[in-house]
Amino acid sequence: MALDFLAGCIGGCAGVAVGYPLDTVKVRLQTQDARNPTYRGTFHCLQTIVQQESVRGLFKGMSSPMASVAVINAMIFGVYGNVQRRLNEPESLRSHALAGSVAGLVQSFVCSPMELVKTRIQIQEQVCTNGVQLYKGPVDCVRQIWKAEGMRGIFRGLNITIAREIPAFGLYFASYEAMTRRKDATQPLGTFHMLMAGGAAGVVSWLFTYPIDFLKSRLQVDGLAGDRVYKGIGDCIAKTYRSEGVHGFFRGMPTTLIRSFPVNAVTFSVVTWMLRCFDPSPESSSV
Numbered sequence: 001m002a003l004d005f006l007a008g009c010i011g012g013c014a015g016v017a018v019g020y021p022l023d024t025v026k027v028r029l030q031t032q033d034a035r036n037p038t039y040r041g042t043f044h045c046l047q048t049i050v051q052q053e054s055v056r057g058l059f060k061g062m063s064s065p066m067a068s069v070a071v072i073n074a075m076i077f078g079v080y081g082n083v084q085r086r087l088n089e090p091e092s093l094r095s096h097a098l099a100g101s102v103a104g105l106v107q108s109f110v111c112s113p114m115e116l117v118k119t120r121i122q123i124q125e126q127v128c129t130n131g132v133q134l135y136k137g138p139v140d141c142v143r144q145i146w147k148a149e150g151m152r153g154i155f156r157g158l159n160i161t162i163a164r165e166i167p168a169f170g171l172y173f174a175s176y177e178a179m180t181r182r183k184d185a186t187q188p189l190g191t192f193h194m195l196m197a198g199g200a201a202g203v204v205s206w207l208f209t210y211p212i213d214f215l216k217s218r219l220q221v222d223g224l225a226g227d228r229v230y231k232g233i234g235d236c237i238a239k240t241y242r243s244e245g246v247h248g249f250f251r252g253m254p255t256t257l258i259r260s261f262p263v264n265a266v267t268f269s270v271v272t273w274m275l276r277c278f279d280p281s282p283e284s285s286s287v
Helices: 002-031 042-053 055-059 063-086 093-127 138-154 158-180 191-221 233-244 246-250 253-278
Strands: none
Touching (some): 002 042, 002 055, 002 063, 002 093, 002 191, 042 055, 063 093, 093 138, 093 191, 191 233, 191 246, 191 253
16 A cells, blocks of 8 residues: 555655664775774774764765665565565465565665665765765766666676565564564554564664675675776675685674664654554554
C-alpha cells in the first residue's frame, strides 16, 4: 500500500539526519591507508574532522543521501510490506526475512550509485593533494564519474552492494519482528520498545554484514587518488588480508554499531508511528 512507501520515506530521512556524522567517520576510517593511518580511532577521527573542516565536515555529502533516502526507504518499506503481506504465511519470521531480502535487492540499484557519490565526497579531503577539492557537490561528482567511466562507473560496487543488502535487510526485518512480538497483541507497542527493537535490529544486521560493507567502500573509492589498486572483489579481499589481516575487514565497525542503534531506532519508530496514525489498530505496530 502507498502508506508503506510514505512512512519509509519519512522514517529514512529522520534516520539520515541522526546518523550522518558517524557515517562520515565510518567511511574515513574504512578508506584510510592502513600503513600510514590519519586517524587513530573513532573519536580521534571525529575530533580531527571538526578541527580541520569544522562541524560542516561531518555533514559533507549529506545532500546526496538525503535526496536519495526518500526513494530508497520508500522502496525498502514499501516492497517489504507488500511482499510480506502476499506470502503464504505472512506473519512467520521466514516471511519477514524473505520480504526484507527482496526489498534489499530491489533498492540496491538506487543505493549503490547514491553511496558511491556519498563515499567519494566524504573522503575527498583525504585524497586531494593541492587543496583543491575533486568535486563541487553530488551533481558534479555524478557528472565527473559519468564523463570518466560512463554507466559502468556510476554502478561501480553494485554487485557487492547486492551481496550486502540481501542478507542485511532479511536480518533487519526478521530481528525487529522477533523483538516486537508479544503475548498480548491487542495492546499497541510502546515507543520505548520500538526504539530498543529498531536499534537492536540495526546492530544485528551490521554485525553480520559489516565486512561486505568495508569491501564495498574500498572498491567504490579505488583509483580516486591515482592508479586502481584492486582488480575486483576477490583481489580486494586477498590484498586486505595480506596487508591488514582479519582485523582489517572490521576497521570502523565500532563507529558503525554506535551509529546504527540511534539511526534505526528513529527510523523504525517514525515508520511505525506513521502507520499507526493512519491505522490505529494494534497490527500497525508491526512494520
